[in-house]
Amino acid sequence: MSPGRPAGTVSRAVPMTDPLLSIQDLSVAFRSSEGETLAVDRVSFSIAPGDTLALVGESGSGKSVTALSILRLLDGAAHHPSGKIVFKGRDLLQLPERDLRKVRGADITMVFQEPMTSLNPLHSIQRQIGEVLQLHRGLTGKKARARILELLDLVGIRDAERRLGAYPHELSGGQRQRVMIAMALACEPDLLVADEPTTALDVTVQAQILTLLADLQKRLGMAMLFITHDLGIVRRIATSVCVMLRGRIVEAGSVAEVFDRPQHEYTQRLLASEPTGRANPVGLRAEMLVDAGPIKVWFPIKQGLLRRTTDHVKAVDGVSLVVRQGETVGVVGESGSGKTTLGLALLRLTVSEGPIVFLGKPIEALTPRAMRPLRRDMQVVFQDPYGSLSPRMSIADIVAEGLVVQGQAKSRTERRAIVAKALTDVGLDPAAMDRYPHEFSGGQRQRIAIARAIVLNPRFVVLDEPTSALDRSVQAQIVTLLRDLQRERGLAYLFISHDLKVVRALANYVLVMQNGRVVEEGPTAEIFADPKTEYTRTLFAAAFDMEAESVDDASAHADAVPA
CATH class of the missing domain: 3.40.50.300 (P-loop containing nucleotide triphosphate hydrolases)
Incomplete structure (x- = not known):
């Protein structure tokens, strides 16, 4: 119309x-x-x-x-x-x-954009889904457990029984989103409000979730916004x-x-709108900023009354990589493949085994205090911008926090000037710096997180799904911004993403991860032109064939719509 x-x-x-x-x-x-x-x-x-x-x-x-x-x-x-x-x-x-509470979670449910802030960090997955079933359906005990397992299996959580006792921080972003979808579907609602429900999901799981939602609609007559x-x-x-x-x-x-x-x-x-262009070229003599591996990050699985370790989740299992000045290394793979854990290990934000050399210095054994001076040169943009921004701090204070910790720009006037420049660089109005995170959209919060990362002029930045919360037009702007910042400042990026179009537009080199291991790696152009493994081909097929499928699906919808 x-x-x-x-x-x-x-x-x-x-x-x-x-x-x-x-x-x-x-x-x-x-x-x-x-x-x-x-x-x-x-x-x-x-x-x-x-x-x-x-x-x-x-x-x-x-x-x-x-x-x-x-x-x-x-x-x-x-x-x-x-x-x-x-x-x-x-x-x-x-x-x-009182009446509205009966509608929420039963007749109308919602899948939120940011699952980490929507799930209770102190409660297990079983308890959180079980709470919905108990409040609205009166299910407890074995019946509730059976229904929870059914829901987790429905949304593609592997080894659902082993995941019942897991807490949100022990799951990947995509796995957390699938738990949110399971909670929303628990009572078979009349209306599902889905706010970016596939944002955190890789392309293959995204296709599965969309098929699942379509099937549930047919079975339940459920409407969706x-x-x-x-x-x-x-x-x-x-x-x-x-x-x-x-x-x-x-x-x-x-x-x-x-x-x-x-x-x-x-x-x-x-x-x-579409992310376009190619990665900035890397000089033949570019300085090696990161040389790591083989890195292992294994999380223990504890069972029994004494909580003995019976097995391990091998989140990262022997991964090696090199990142040079001005280079972008892309890391792709399904949710739970170890991408984010690898990035956190390189920044020493999670416990890992194996050598990590940063700026020519081994850092794997450094204490948190010894690491602090290096934090200026290594920064991170997290996948969940709302969870990483303090709701009690203004945007000016959030972006300037690193300046204060590192002892830079001691006067308030100088800090605000630097913050204003960083906000302008990421496409935000500096006049909004005294507002708070809840007053911004998900995409705007992600740009605030990027501003916080670049304000210290770091040399190495881990970008964990930095465009996942952004619409296509802003994605293209952010990709251009990241390339410009890289070219001007010689930044090195570890770019973690499930959006293969963005990876192709920004990365020089690509690692493909599956179940904690690298199954394929090489220059971006070579990987995209001729993927060697079946897993990589499946990822690419899901990403680049979806648009072709969508056109056919849109035509099918059109047949059902009266003239």
């Missing part, structure tokens, strides 16, 4: 006369010391039973705020100047909290789509209509 038409008239195969969820003229505003900020401005759309509506748009466009408002998860932080959220004939905005920046996923899974920009829906319609004949200039630009 054109942006001039009412935002709520979305084409779909199911008649709009009896929607499951109807959002009417919804506005969401945040209050701050600077006044009131309108994050969502008169948004309207409907979702019928069994339908999938996708909300797309850049970070900060209002997608997640709209989703959180459905279950009133922003109460206290935001208010609604206008609008209704009608679910099964009841306005959720007017529903008493699917929020994503990955337009390939929208083509594959959605019936209809709403494009958001600055809190408003600027275009809406069936997937075929919007993707094949976009009317709004922003939609056209969004569809054309």
